[in-house]
Amino acid sequence: MSIQPAGLWQRSAAWTLDAVVLGPLSLLPAWPLVSGRAAAFAQQMNALLEACGNAMGRAIIEGVPLPALALTVMQDPSIRASTAELEHALWALGWPPAATLFVVSAIYHIALEAGPRQATPGQRLLGLQVTDARRHRLSPGRALLRHVAGVASWLTLNIGHLMAAVPPLHQTLPDRLSGTRLWAARPRMPAWAVAWLALVGTLAMALGVWWMANAMATMQGALEQSLR
Structure with missing residues (x-):
């Protein structure tokens, strides 16, 4: 059976499917810390949005010209203070699940990608399989290196993973750093995988629109209150 390098969309479908498993497994151990901090983060986010609305209202009352309005609001002391508090709340909320995700996903990927099925x-x-550069099964050490290299790719804002879109080898940054390859048994994704990615994209977009609508409503409420 002929194989070819796995492309970006095949990798994306496989990654999101694995995320359905890894997400809950990573969140459960961190939940005792996350549950209380999530409320604190939401509170600080609302505080920042309200501070933006209030600062905008003060600037309008003071007659700040429209071209300078955004800069004036950004320099408001209350905005800076709220931003600093939000950063602290985000760090407190984010590091426990991030730490457990690193450990859980390392065990998950090393055991399975270096295992008999190599996937x-x-x-x-998706019919994918991980090998080294010679198409041999990965050692646990190389599988660990591939996982750690994946973290480096995340630090590039995922540009390292987007390298999978570049033909002909479709290698990501983790592939290149760890000397590994990801192969596909079929050239195209099955229809169900295309539908799955469409669903994931739609849900992500809907979540973003919902958050934006709520954020705008919070800012508008604060703005109207400050103008009374």
């Missing part, structure tokens, strides 16, 4: 469940559903 995670998400990769198997």
